[in-house]
Each structure stands twice: as structure tokens, then as C-alpha cells.
Amino acid sequence: MSSCCVTGFNWDGKPSGKEEKIAGLNTYVAGSNSDVAILMIHDVFGWTFTNLRLLADHFAKEVNATVYLPDFFGGEVIEPAMLSDPAKRGQFDLMAFIGRNTKEIRYPEIEKTARELKESKGYKKIGTIGYCYGGWAVFQLGAKGKGLVDCISTPHPSLLTKEEIDAVGVPVQILAPEHDPQYTAELKEHSLKVIPTLGVDFDYQYFPGIAHGFAAKGDKNDPKQKAALERAKNSAVAWFSQYLHLNA
Template identity: 35%
Template sequence: MAAGKFDFAAWAPNHQTQHIDPIVESSLKYLKGELGVKKVAAVGYCFGAKYVARYLKDGQVDVGFNAHPSFVTHEELAAIKGPLSIAAAEIDSIFTTQLRHESEDILIKTGQPWQINLYSGVSHGFAVRADLSNPHFKWAKEQAFCQAVAWFRQYL
């Protein structure tokens, strides 16, 4: 795939919840059953954020971190049963300012620990595909990673 040539419309039909849920469920079953893992932390960048929210439930995922989340429904967010941290970009056409504020209202009602850190001057995808030659972009990417590590240290 050439840079910037991703065909989302062709990719999306094979990456709906009915395709992804079984993968997540079998992975959790393997981790907890076969490996005996006691606690699971989940990280979701963009597309993966939806599945962190969907599985942040008792007996599944214990603590979650999302960066520049995409396509998380209000219902999925409202149903979380564990701590969730979000790294948000100031410039984001998917996790918009309005959606970020709506998410804050929803998270407050969950009664779970949560945080949303807003990174100025960066856009959607900053935590994975930042231009590392730009000192501010590099700093924001690194800080989002540190945010996740600190969150997991606190809640695992």
C-alpha cells in the first residue's frame, strides 16, 4: 500500500463487528484460559478503540486506553465497566470536539475512572503516524504513549 492510498470503502465491509468480535473473544479466551492471565489491559488506536470500549467489561478487559478513537457508539461507551483513558487530537474529523464533549458527559455517568487528554496542534492518527521530524508532533506521540503506561500502572 502506498502512503496515503488506503481504500477505506473497500476495507470496511470485512472489518465490521461481526468479523472482529470473534477474534477479540477468542483472544481473550486464550489469554485468560490457556495462559492464565489474571488482568487484561487493552489499547485501541483509531479503529481498535471501538473494541476496547466493547470489551471493557467485568471478566473481559480490565482497563483500557484509546488514542484518537473512531466509531465508538454512545451505547458502547456508556456500557464500560472499567477505567478508560483517551488521548484525543485537537484536529479530528472523526472524534470531533462535539463528540469529545459528549463522550465526557457519558463517561461521567459511567462512574468509572476516566480521563481525556487533548493534544493541541495534532490531527487524527497522531499517536501512530506522527511526523517525527516535527518536535511537537513527536512530543505528542510520545506523551500519548506515556499516558497509556501511566494509566495501566495506576489501574492494573
């Protein structure tokens, strides 16, 4: 991961959901549909990040789903003030943070949460969306043969590998900015070459002139970024609405 993962803008607004526990983890929950769930996997700013909670509220209302945003960083929180404070960003050791939150450490928690949604809470349809850090995880949840989720979506994924792309077995949506040191041109090309051969529905959307992080931390005061983040939100809403509702 790189410095683009800790840059961006905070959004104004007050989330309207609640906090509870799922799979033993603190979780922000929005919505009340007992049949349809969306598991959000956060970026480096974690489960308390207002921007992601506001997105969860949108998905809950616009998709008609219950949205779960759990804490997959073991209680560690990066203050959103870092987004507007270069000095704080300079003091933050991103690689050490990622070392505390490797795939090997966090994926078991992520899979356990998805299983609890499916098996204990009994949701009939489950989708998952991962922002930045969460991008690799949705591909693992959607791997062939797992049967955990019905579709996945990821804006500007980080830490994603070709092997994870090759293994996907459910409908997949990728929201890809032009400028992205994490979801590189090579990974974009690989996705476009391989996923259409896997027998799954595939929605690839390209955002010219837009940079990594836009869908969760874009500048709403910049017309181009605002249009891009709104397009990303609306695209995810349409994707989940198509694949998660029981008459789909």
C-alpha cells in the first residue's frame, strides 16, 4: 500500500445507524432487511470512518439491505484528521500498520463474519464491497466454491493479487480510477483479460482523470471528484440491487 491510501477528504454528515457486535467484532449497522445483507470491508480508516458509515446508510436505504461495517483492525483506529494534516501523515507508519493487519491475520475474521451473516443470521442474499484495503478481501470471499456471498464490488482495491482475481467465482464489479498505484495498469489489464473467461458476470467501470481513494475519500467540493464518487455509489447500488433481491 502507499501514501494515496491515507490522503483524501472528510465528508460532512451524521450517520444514522447503530453499533452492535457480529462475530465478536464491533460493527456499524444500517438498515433492517432480514433477507438481504451487504458486508462492507473498510479502508485503512476503519469501521468508525464517517465517510464509510454515510455510504453504509446510502446502501441500506437505496438497495434495501442491512449493511454491516465491522472492525477488522482489532480496535486500532487511524484518526481521519490525518486526511487534512500532512504532518500527521508523515508520522504514520503505514507499512507497520499493514504488518499488524495482514491477510493472514484478518481474513479469518472476515470470513467468520460472512459465515455468521449467512449461517447464524440467515440472510438469503449477501453482497460485499471492499474499499482500498478491503478490495483483496472481497475477492477472497467471492472465490470459487466458497458459497459465502452472491456478488462482490470493489472501488480502487489494494493488495489485490492476480491469483485472487483468477479465483473469483461470483459476479464481480470493479470501479477503477485512472491513477492508482495499487490497482495498477497491469492488474487492470489482467482483470479485463481473465475475468470474462471465468463464467461470471463482470462490470468494469473506468474513471478517467480520477485517483485512488475517490469513492471513499473524494473531494465533494471538486465537481469532477464529486461526480465520480456519486457515480461509484450509484453503480454499487445498481449492482447490489440487481444481484441481491430475491426476485433477481
